[in-house]
Amino acid sequence: MTNMNISAGEAPATQKTKSIDVDYDAIGIGAGFAGLALIHYLRDAGLSVRVFDQASDIGGTWTWNRYPGAATDSESYYYCLTFSKEILQDWSWSKRYPDRQETQSYMRFVADKCDMWPHIQLNTEIVEAQYLNDQGIWRVTTGAGDTFTCKYFISCMGMISEPMIPEIKGMDRFKGPIFHSSRWPQEELDYAGKRIGIIGAGASTVQMVPVLAETAGNVTVFQRTPNYILPAMQKPMTPEWSKEIKENYDAIVAKCRGHAFGMAFDSPAGRNAVDTPPEERQRIFEENWTGSFRWVFETFDDLLVNPEANRLASEFIISKMKERVEDPEIADLLAPRSEDYPLFAKRPPLDHGYMEAFNRDNVHLVDIKDREPLVEITESGIRTTNKHYEFDIIVLATGFEAYTGALEAFPIRGSSGQTLREKWQKVSECIMGVCVADFPNMFVVTGPQAPFANLPTSIEQNVIWITRCIDKMEREGFDVFKPRREAEQAWTAQTADIHGQTLMAEGDKVNSWMMGANRQDKPPRVLVYFGGANVYYDILDQSADAGFPELEFERLAR
Numbered sequence: 001m002t003n004m005n006i007s008a009g010e011a012p013a014t015q016k017t018k019s020i021d022v023d024y025d026a027i028g029i030g031a032g033f034a035g036l037a038l039i040h041y042l043r044d045a046g047l048s049v050r051v052f053d054q055a056s057d058i059g060g061t062w063t064w065n066r067y068p069g070a071a072t073d074s075e076s077y078y079y080c081l082t083f084s085k086e087i088l089q090d091w092s093w094s095k096r097y098p099d100r101q102e103t104q105s106y107m108r109f110v111a112d113k114c115d116m117w118p119h120i121q122l123n124t125e126i127v128e129a130q131y132l133n134d135q136g137i138w139r140v141t142t143g144a145g146d147t148f149t150c151k152y153f154i155s156c157m158g159m160i161s162e163p164m165i166p167e168i169k170g171m172d173r174f175k176g177p178i179f180h181s182s183r184w185p186q187e188e189l190d191y192a193g194k195r196i197g198i199i200g201a202g203a204s205t206v207q208m209v210p211v212l213a214e215t216a217g218n219v220t221v222f223q224r225t226p227n228y229i230l231p232a233m234q235k236p237m238t239p240e241w242s243k244e245i246k247e248n249y250d251a252i253v254a255k256c257r258g259h260a261f262g263m264a265f266d267s268p269a270g271r272n273a274v275d276t277p278p279e280e281r282q283r284i285f286e287e288n289w290t291g292s293f294r295w296v297f298e299t300f301d302d303l304l305v306n307p308e309a310n311r312l313a314s315e316f317i318i319s320k321m322k323e324r325v326e327d328p329e330i331a332d333l334l335a336p337r338s339e340d341y342p343l344f345a346k347r348p349p350l351d352h353g354y355m356e357a358f359n360r361d362n363v364h365l366v367d368i369k370d371r372e373p374l375v376e377i378t379e380s381g382i383r384t385t386n387k388h389y390e391f392d393i394i395v396l397a398t399g400f401e402a403y404t405g406a407l408e409a410f411p412i413r414g415s416s417g418q419t420l421r422e423k424w425q426k427v428s429e430c431i432m433g434v435c436v437a438d439f440p441n442m443f444v445v446t447g448p449q450a451p452f453a454n455l456p457t458s459i460e461q462n463v464i465w466i467t468r469c470i471d472k473m474e475r476e477g478f479d480v481f482k483p484r485r486e487a488e489q490a491w492t493a494q495t496a497d498i499h500g501q502t503l504m505a506e507g508d509k510v511n512s513w514m515m516g517a518n519r520q521d522k523p524p525r526v527l528v529y530f531g532g533a534n535v536y537y538d539i540l541d542q543s544a545d546a547g548f549p550e551l552e553f554e555r556l557a558r
Contacts, residue, residue: 020135020136020151020556021149024048025042025049025470026038026048026049026150026151026153026470027050027140027150028050028052028156029051029126029129029140029154029155029156030051030052030155030157030406031051031058031059031060031156032058032061032063032107033060034060034157034158035156036058036107036111037081038051038154038445038463039051039114039116040084040114041083045467045471046474047152050120050148050150051121051156052124053120053121054124055122057104057122059103060161061161061182062100062103064182065182065184066184067184067204067208067395068211069099069211069352070204070207071098071207072098073097073292073350074263074292074455075096075097075264077093077245078252078255078256078454078456079103079454080106080456084113085249086113087109087110087114088246089246089249090109093106096232096233096237096292097234124144126141126143126410128141128413129153129413130411131153131414131415131439131441133415136151136441136479137151137441138150138442152441152443154444154445155406155407155442155443157406157407158446159402159403159455160400161182161405162408162409163180163181163399164399164400164401164518164519166396166520168199168374169376170376170377171377174379174380175379176392176393176394177189177392177393178393178394178395178396179396180395180398181200181205181208181397181398189393191212191392191393195217195218195220195393196217196391196392196394196395197220197381197394199374199382199395199396199397200222200224200397200398200399201224201225201227201397202227202346202347202399203347203350204399205397206227206351206352208395208397209354209363210357213357216362218362218364219362220364220391221363221364222366222384223334223366223367223369225511226335226336227336227349228314228318228321228343228344228348229317229334229351229354230292230293230295230348230349230350230351231320232292232350233291234352235291256454256457257461257534257537258534259453260297260532260533260534261293261451261453261454261533262451262457263297263454263457265294265298267301268297269301271301272302272309273299273302273308273309273313274309276300285299285313285316296343296344303343304343304344304502304503307503310338310342311342314336314343318336321334321335322334322335324355325359330365343503344503345504345510346511346514366384366389368384372385372386377394381394398518399518401516402514404420404428404516404527407420407421407444407447408420408421412439412442414436414440415439415440415482418438420439423438424522425522426523427525428525428527429449429488429491430444430447430449430492431487431488432450432491432529432543433446433447433462434462434465434540435483436488437483437487437488438483438485440480440483441480443462445459446459449491449492449527449528449529450528450529451528451531452528452530458537461537461540465540469548472547472553476553477555478553478554478555479554479555480553480555481551482552482553483552484551487549492526494531496526498529498530504530507524514528
């Protein structure tokens with residue numbers, strides 16, 4: 001067996017984990033935040049680990065999302081890994097929300113500082129992973145035909161990494177560049193003076209349009225569902241602000257660990273919108289309109305659970321959106337209506353000038369839901385029921401096959417031979433988003449039915465749980481763990497019950513990717529644990545402290 005395309009360092013000699021001969025103790029797929037965290041924690045636990053990635057660089061989402069304007073929606077200083085206090089002090093962010101390049105540079109800094117490159121293999125697509133029952137190990141196969149074995153197989157592929165490609169008549173006929181926003185051409189794409197059509201109006205489009213509009217001939221957005229759009233209010237990271245952050249990192253990390261969405265916010269606020277007099281409520285809304293998702297969590301505690309409180313918040317956001325658009329008709333199209341769906345039934349984007357972009361003569365909006373549905377893509381553009389629009393470039397900003405897409409993109413076969421895609425055809429069942437019944441010795445970092453939260457926070461909590469589980473197995477001489485079916489059913493039922501009590505349950509009405517309702521190949525389903533990320537992290541710790549009762553541990557006969 002040969003190792004090809006090693007990014008740095010030589011492949012290790014065959015390792016032996018107890019009585020099992022494998023190439024690596026653990027193999028991870030995906031070299032983003034999760035892959036880097038996996039290397040750190042498993043290497044510290046004394047395991048050999050190899051992380052594969054199809055991309056030519058580390059960064060995960062931030063390697064693929066190369067579209068103009070791509071940036072984080074979490075603030076930089078807590079959108080990071082926290083296992084090294086030294087790195088938290090040594091790395092300095094340049095602004096409140098880092099762009100793609102800065103986030104990727106941060107990950108390279110982490111990999112350099114922690115000597116992770118010898119454990120990373122880039123330019124390597126994994127095309128199959130199979131559990132071998134007779135040996136109790138996993139075998140992964142690359143696109144080049146190489147195979148590698150491991151005791152522990154771990155998905156680090158991310159919850160929004162597999163693009164959702166729509167089925168639109170004529171997509172293969174268009175003569176110009178046509179691509180998904182998360183697969184922006186790596187070679188320089190000259191869009192200056194060009195006519196650009198964007199299908200979709202989610203977070204990527206909100207970030208993309210203000211930048212494209214600066215030099216494009218014209219930009220036309222084809223919108224199905226308007227979004228509640230919160231302000232980003234970008235600002236530079238001053239020396240004073242950076243100093244304050246670094247002096248208080250322990251408290252910041254603790255805030256993230258203790259927050260319902262894994263963010264360093266001061267919440268709960270200790271008050272409800274429905275119990276607050278109108279003038280006082282308006283004052284609190286206005287004073288907290290300072291950018292980021294903070295507005296949702298640091299104003300009132302009932303915005304996401306009480307329909308009337310949600311309506312009050314929604315109406316405030318709608319008024320703020322409309323006042324920044326000069327044309328009242330365009331403002332009405334861009335802003336949702338609170339009676340159509342509640343705030344957070346869809347994931348709200350953060351705005352870096354999107355609303356104001358529609359005040360430009362070269363930016364246009366087409367309502368394809370009610371006014372002129374999209375009919376087809378032609379050789380030269382996009383046809384709706386009303387007219388034909390000519391374009392040089394078409395961007396499919398149509399979101400992702402969230403939580404499960406990357407895990408279903410190639411066959412991952414468990415002990416029964418069934419693939420994850422086959423198992424999840426109707427319900428995406430999982431145990432705490434990290435283990436799947438009938439898939440022994442396999443972990444998933446932030447898989448289905450994990451929280452929707454600040455991802456680095458959730459990633460580290462998941463990887464800590466995974467490491468503790470592996471440590472138990474190695475110390476106690478177990479060869480295999482098997483996730484219990486009853487534990488999977490119980491977690492799935494609990495997640496669905498909590499989801500049904502929230503306003504997020506209305507996401508299927510507006511094609512929310514948080515429910516998989518944007519997919520044409522599957523029915524909507526519960527994909528997110530909404531019981532609070534902090535509660536979820538506690539459940540992970542309780543599970544580990546109790547010896548992982550969700551799993552059955554075995555020693556194989558040799």
